[in-house]
Amino acid sequence: MTDKRAKNEIIKEQSRQLRGTLAEGLLQVETGNIAEDDHQLIKFHGSYIQDDRDVRGERGKKKLEKAFSFMIRLRIPGGLMTAKQWLALDTIASTYANGTLRLTTRETFQYHGVIKSNLKRTMQAINAACLDTLAACGDVNRNVMTAANPHLSKVHKQAYDLGKAISDHLLPRTGAYHEIWLDGEKVEDQSRDANKGEEPLYGVHYLPRKFKTVVAVPPDNDVDIFAHDLGYIAIVEKGELIGWNVTIGGGMGMTHGDLNTFPRTADHLGYCKPEQAINVAEKVLTVQRDWGNRENRARARLKYTIEDRGLDAYRTEVEKRLGYKLGKPKPFVFSGTGDPLGWRQSIDGKKGEDKPWHLTLFIENGRIKDRPGMALRTALREIAELGISEFVATSNQNVIIANVTAKSKAKIEAILKSHGVSLDISSRLRANSMACVALPTCGLALAESERFLPELITALEDGLDKAGLRDDDIVIRMTGCPNGCARPYISEIGLVGRNPGLYNLYLGAAFDGSRLSKLYAQDVGKDKIVQLLQPIFLAYAKGRKSGERFGDFTIRAGYVKATAAGNKFHADIKLA
């Protein structure tokens, strides 16, 4: 009988635990590319081979191969970095990458434009900063996101500790990473043991697909708990963490025109005690490892395993492997998914003591670079040089300058000001915006995203003014393709690229990230998008109930139907 498994399954199987021919490929000087199968394997090491799509048209004529370079994604559980690490990362950006740091939607960084001859030394420089990239991509548990800023409260610290522990516990154990990038030397990070070559948890096939874990602390849902394979919601009584609600089966990715693929909000699996949390993560992951679809990668995420096997069956199997039952989920309340921008002081801490301060900076689409008039990268570098703060990458592509004393606030503000970095954002719509990378680096992009959303928002802001909504929180997110890297399907306004200049417009998601949106208009360009949203802004400004969110209003006012569950995402669509 023929092997029906997806190609990647065989590649993994034959890769000698992710080694493939990566080492050999790095030595091939005539090409900036690597072997076809290694394209898949290098992801597990935290890197992607890409090419500059802006120049594709000219390369062949110039007798040049595609403009290949590598994207490198770091693994930074909870997004927490020391000032020293920030400086190291900043230096790498200009030494080996394209001079920018790219905060992602999952609390870490990406470099773009690292060419093959610099790949190894970049990895070593990252390692020298006591950070790594292992499992930042690939069919494994990815970088774990936790409620932004461990310094905010005791519970936030506990959430961070859990995320870090899970990230380490579920990390691949292969020695390939050290062999290929670090010449076998050991990382200053106890989480890994280079001698243990093979994978007790993952085996030779790893997972059927990527696996994403997050930890939230209500009332903030900044990590978008419902968008991930596995989630933990802190349950707190009188300021003390008593346990976690566990969610599974969230995910965004889908394929245009394939109704069997759809975004899905996570379900509640149950409730567990703090000391059980790591074990629960392991069991949820191993069930997906054993049950997940290994024939069709488009249906291989945990969300589809639940669609196919049912939530109860999944829970039963997890409990069987745990050897005990999970509790009933406890009540909690989420207020929203955004980052509270500006200065914020730690919540708890002893009376009278000078509680630390934290400045959340809005970084448009996460791109940290120096522009004429706004030297953002330099500003952050100078702040890091002071050595008086830590840094936290958030799940909204923003950065927090964390843990500074009241006295230092002025110093930091002065540096930002001197480099043209302002703390006030043109509108709350922009403050609540995210766009994925897309062109020119993303090989899957069908349309612009990061390079287009800012100007679209500027165009929308006139409409906001007419409706007097400049200061109202409305969440807008854009991606260049249906994979949903900026989580557009749980955004009150979602724009998903289909063709150059054309997007699908989704409305009706819940402000707190608990409900998916619904397709409202197809293949609309900039002007049409503005035309369509303008009247809805006006109607909302006039007709909203007190406290009613934009997403809820668009449903009540009948622009779109509510999407009750992922498998209803493509149902009862009525295009404008």
Place this chain on the structure above:
Amino acid sequence: MTVTPLLPKNAPFAPEEIELLNKVVARTTPQQRSWLAGFFAGFEAAQGGAAQPAAAAKPRVPLTILYASESGNCETLAMKAKKAAQKHGLEAKIYDMADADMALLAKAKNLIVYAATWGEGDPPARAIDFYTALMSDAAPRLDGARFAVLSLGDTAYVHFCAVGIAIDARLEALGAARAADRMDLDLDFAKQAAEWSEGALAKLAPAPDAAASGTVVHVDFTGGGYQAEDDEPQFTAENPLEAEISALVNLNGTGSTRETWHAEFEFDAPGFFYQPGDAIGVLPENDPALVDQLLRASGLGSDAALLLKVQKGFDVTTLSRAAVENYAKLTGRSDVKKLLDGDAFAKFASDRQLVDLFETFSEKLSPEQLLSLLRPLPGRLYSVASSPKAHPGEAHLLVGAVRWASHGKQRKGVASMYLAERRKVGATARIYVKPNRHFRLPSDGKTPIIMIGAGTGVAPYRGFMEERVETGAKGKSWLFFGERNYTNDFLYQLEWQDHLASGALSNIDVAFSRDQPEKIYVQHRLWERREDLQSWIADGAHIYVCGDEKGMAKDVDAALLKILSETAKGDDDAGRAKLKELTKAGRYQRDVY
């Protein structure tokens, strides 16, 4: 295409007879040649002799290869097909749909299309205009044309290969005849695509011509002929060839700090011989703007006829001492005369050009006076970057754009900017051959060669490799190439990759100086690889160095000396002696400028 009707060395005649015949044949017209062919054939027939006239070069059938590509797969297939077409007696021209239109399609008699599908069954972005036109009423009738379509796609998508399918149907609807059935391929297309291309080309190829069968004296006419080293080239600086520029491409990628032009010249001139290693001379024209400045400075601004004359034939940039002397005499100006005292000239002339003299010491001149001050415009040499065996009737050059600023003026190299800025494809330029007997491939194809070059210095090695492929030379070869940045400055990268894949090129090492904090140049790579180099030299390898003298050749020479000294147990004199010996033996050849 052009074939040179010269008898090869192996023709059944004595060398001096071959030379004699060639002297005559070289100047024959096609009519004269076919008359001769007929004459001998008739004569033999009359004698009842068996031998037939030699096979005339097959007439080549034109083929149009179109591709619609986003990520380059179809583009690569199309390029491979263009290569293969030659074997099938097809003269292929290849177009990205981005650069093609309906007029071009209407002209196509034989057509192969490689089309990828993107988005949701959409054409690649760059092909959208062409595709839309093709599907519209504006599309021309294609009766009489023959076509074949290969579609690339991904079965993971709903509209698998939609674009290829649509194009295939549309071409038929427009009246063209399907020469080969369409094939729709998934991501693992490589093998089947190659087979399909072979099949399609075979179907579109012309019927094998009758003359080729029967008893025939086979003569290789595609070889571009040969030329005895001591023959004077027919086309010289004095008697240049007006050749058409058939391609002109800046090989550096967008964003590069470099500008290096690949220029292809096409001609139907049997007498235009060259060999890899030779240089081709280009007789440029001046920048009209600069000539105009010069004329204005001499009060001759309005004289259009004079401007044209100077533009085409006189050197208006070189500021020589002689020029200053003549100008001083002519104008009788003491301040100009002063420029000749002591080091005044050197001071003034550095980074200046004639126009600076004329403008600083402006005088009204008559046209005759002006011309009396100017020398004829000299040609510029360029190492030929092609092998005539691989490109009969063509010569390719690699030209670095020369631009700089001095004394508040933007300056432009005369010849390089003439080609880079003032010539377009389809225009002509005057070229000639400058043989270089001291930069030649080893006569024995088995001899290993080590080719070292930076920037435009890589040009002759492209010709070398093509020559070795055409002659089936089996010797090992090693290229050391240096430039600034890997991504945008890797000149001829795709071709080196092909040569490596075919085994024609054994090794390549590259040095890109600006990709990392520390500067890396070819001489560093040489040193790193010295062990292998030493054994190659021991095996009789020939070493070639080409390119910028100051910028590279000096340091490479030093590195080689160091390496050879190391071989000689650190004895520098022994190393120096070895390098001399290699030079004497013609095993260390340099083409530096």
